[in-house]
Amino acid sequence: MTPSPAPERSGARTTLQKLLSRFHFGVTLLAVALSGITILLAGITTLRGYADRNMELAAQVAAYGVEPALVFNDPQAAREGLQPLTRIPGIARLRVLDDKGRLLTEWVSPHGDAMPMLTGFFFPRPFATTVQRNGSVIGTIEVWGDSSTLTHYVRLGLLAGLACLLVTAIGTVILARRFEYELVKPLGEIATVAHDVRLHRRFDKRVQGLGIAELDRLGGDINALLDELQGWQGHMESEKALLAHRASHDPLTALPNRAAFDEALAARLAAGAARFALLFIDADNFKAVNDGFGHAAGDAVLVALSQRIKALLHPGDFAARIGGDEFVMIFDPAGHDAQPDSLAERLRAAIADPITLPGGDSYRLSVSIGVAVHPADGTDPTALLTAADAAMYADKLGKLSK
Amino acid sequence: MLIPLFLIGSSMTAPQLAMQAAAQTVVDDSPGGMALAVNRMLGGIVTYATWPNEAPGAPRTMCVIGTPRLTERPAPDLPGRGSVSVRRVSAAAAIGGAGCHMLYLGQMPAVDRQRLIGWVRGKAVLTVTDDDSNCNLGAMFCLNAQGQRLSFSVNLDSIGRGTVRVDPRVLKIGSDGGPR
Numbered sequence: 001m002t003p004s005p006a007p008e009r010s011g012a013r014t015t016l017q018k019l020l021s022r023f024h025f026g027v028t029l030l031a032v033a034l035s036g037i038t039i040l041l042a043g044i045t046t047l048r049g050y051a052d053r054n055m056e057l058a059a060q061v062a063a064y065g066v067e068p069a070l071v072f073n074d075p076q077a078a079r080e081g082l083q084p085l086t087r088i089p090g091i092a093r094l095r096v097l098d099d100k101g102r103l104l105t106e107w108v109s110p111h112g113d114a115m116p117m118l119t120g121f122f123f124p125r126p127f128a129t130t131v132q133r134n135g136s137v138i139g140t141i142e143v144w145g146d147s148s149t150l151t152h153y154v155r156l157g158l159l160a161g162l163a164c165l166l167v168t169a170i171g172t173v174i175l176a177r178r179f180e181y182e183l184v185k186p187l188g189e190i191a192t193v194a195h196d197v198r199l200h201r202r203f204d205k206r207v208q209g210l211g212i213a214e215l216d217r218l219g220g221d222i223n224a225l226l227d228e229l230q231g232w233q234g235h236m237e238s239e240k241a242l243l244a245h246r247a248s249h250d251p252l253t254a255l256p257n258r259a260a261f262d263e264a265l266a267a268r269l270a271a272g273a274a275r276f277a278l279l280f281i282d283a284d285n286f287k288a289v290n291d292g293f294g295h296a297a298g299d300a301v302l303v304a305l306s307q308r309i310k311a312l313l314h315p316g317d318f319a320a321r322i323g324g325d326e327f328v329m330i331f332d333p334a335g336h337d338a339q340p341d342s343l344a345e346r347l348r349a350a351i352a353d354p355i356t357l358p359g360g361d362s363y364r365l366s367v368s369i370g371v372a373v374h375p376a377d378g379t380d381p382t383a384l385l386t387a388a389d390a391a392m393y394a395d396k397l398g399k400l401s402k
Numbered sequence: 403m404l405i406p407l408f409l410i411g412s413s414m415t416a417p418q419l420a421m422q423a424a425a426q427t428v429v430d431d432s433p434g435g436m437a438l439a440v441n442r443m444l445g446g447i448v449t450y451a452t453w454p455n456e457a458p459g460a461p462r463t464m465c466v467i468g469t470p471r472l473t474e475r476p477a478p479d480l481p482g483r484g485s486v487s488v489r490r491v492s493a494a495a496a497i498g499g500a501g502c503h504m505l506y507l508g509q510m511p512a513v514d515r516q517r518l519i520g521w522v523r524g525k526a527v528l529t530v531t532d533d534d535s536n537c538n539l540g541a542m543f544c545l546n547a548q549g550q551r552l553s554f555s556v557n558l559d560s561i562g563r564g565t566v567r568v569d570p571r572v573l574k575i576g577s578d579g580g581p582r
Contacts, residue, residue: 068571071446071481072554073427077575134449134459134482 016184021176028168036164040157047150048122054090055143059129061085062141066096067131070104070139078105092119093126093144099137109146119147186210190219193226203230250321252299253306261320261328265381268318268330273374276332277340279347280370280388281309283325284396289363297357301365304355312347328388344369368396429550437473439552440545444478444506444530447543447554448486450569453503453526462486465502467493467518468510472532472547476506497521507531507541515539519560526565542568543576 065081068074078096085094086107096104113119123145131139189207196202203226207219248260256264268276283289283305290298302325309319309327318330331343338346348369354362370392372378377387429439448462462478464486470476478486491500493514505522507515507529519540522529530543537544542560546553556576561568 065571068446068450068569068575071449072443072572072575074575080574081571132482134480134484136482138481 016187017176017180020179020183021172024175024179025169025172028172029165032161032164032168036157036161040154040161043153043157044150047153051090051122051145051149052127054088055123055127055145056129058085058088058091058094059127059141059143062094062096062143063129063131066104066139066141067133070096070098070131071133073098073104075105079107082107090146090149091143092123092146093142095126095142097140097142099139101140104139111146111148113146113148115147115151118151119145122147122150183212183215186212186215186219190215190222193222197226197229201233203233253303253321255306255310255327256318256320258320258322261318261322262381264318264320265330265384269374269379269381273332276330276374277343278372278374278377278384278388279329279331279340279344280372280385280392281305281327281329281347282368282392282396284366284368284399286325289365293357293359293361293363297359297361297363300358301355301363305351305365305367308350308353309347312343312350328385340371340373344371366399368392368399370395427552429547429552431550436547436552437475438479440473440532441477441479443545443552443554444476445480445486447528447530447568447572448478448504449480449482449484450572451504451528452567452569454565454567455526459484462503463501464488464504464506465491465496465500466506466508467491467496468508468514468533470506470508470532472545472552493518502527504528504530507533509533523563524565528564528566528568529560 062082062085065084066078067081069077069081082094082096082105085091086109092109092113094107096106098104126142126144128140128142130137131141189210193205193207196205206223206226210216210219248256248263250257265278283301286298286301289301302321305327306319306321309329313319313329314332316332320328322328329347331340348367351365351367354364357363370388370390372384372387372391374384378384427439427443429435444464448464452458453462461484464476464478466476466488467490475488477488480486486504489500489502491502493510496502496505496518503526505518505527507518508531510533519529528543529541530545531539531541532545532547534541534544535546537546537555537557540557540560542557542564544555544557546555554576556568556573558573561573
């Protein structure tokens, strides 16, 4: 259950903002393009209509102006009759033909045609009108259109379209930002909580209330999941503590066991403790208790012994059962205002009180105690323990030899 | 309708140009070419003239007085409908009431010409001459041939004194231009 590093996601990922931005841009681009093309086409059609009407009017004006010139067969007068039309935009060329189709006069715009193809597309044929006098045809006027107005409009339309695209792009970015704020931010909050829980085991974290209904529901579900996880986590922690206690304590006397003692001694040495005493306590002739009164009595004696040891402990002291009838204590002499040897005597006296056995009998237990002092008797756990053990044996042997 | 206004404006502001030869047409280099050109020009003048109290396109009468110089028998050639009958009359007969809509003044004694010009004043009668290249003897329209070119000029003062209305576009053709 240790947090593993985030697994590398395969493939290129895109952010929600980019996705939204792209989507917005696509939709807006479609709308702008559609409306732009529609307006452009409608505009071209309308302008085309105006251009036709313009040419028709020009032809009628020309017919009126050049009518006497045609009657008198006068090219100069025909030119003068066309003169007013040469100042009207949208006309590329004018021709006046007499009743036999002969050219009387012609005028061509000096501006030339920038886009002959477009002109050919919009005005494939000249607009022709006949000139009549007294009911008979006396000539024909031909008017060629000029596409400059239309090309100007198309150019303007395309420029406006480009401007619209620019505005669209900017608008899309702003919209996407807004969307990010509205949508991505709550998602980000959920993601932050999930990340925190996964990486830092912060099971107390919760998703706050969110403005979007669907996301709020998701947040609620995640919170419920976190509640469960937190419950499991707490249960697991207590289980673990229990297991740890069991591993380091003796079930009978509830004192720390040999392993816990080794750890505590090593820790105390590693912490650089200046002076402390190690007491090795061994019950004398314990086998006789077991043999004489039974194992239950033996257990009762061990429990009583452990309780009397515990009663002498001060904060900072430590006691453990390291074998069947073997106990150790670590004393901080500063906390007791006493020498290690007097402490051992105090302990011996406390243990010497009679112990009531399960059967109702009373038993007086004696113990052998060995003392080792750090750093005088050793500076590492083995040396200290060996010294204390040796002192204990010396004590035991001394009693036997009496 | 800017063009008629423009034409009227120009004809009003430049009456001194009235005497100058203006409109001209190229005459076919064939026998009778000049007669055709003259008749066509006369027809054109008739179609652009409006007589008061008479329907447009009604038959007109042209009285030929004196000896025409450009063609022996002038006969207006009208585009489209309408017709003009030609009558040869003396100056006295014309004044006496020959029903002329239009007088073609050929070569004649100056006295007769002056009498006719004076008589026409204020009446619905057009006057055309082919014997006044400067167009300053009082006729309304003056035909003039130079080589293979036939032209006409108008005398705006004379037209102003009569009651026949002439299309301003024709006045412009006949009065504008100067030397070509």
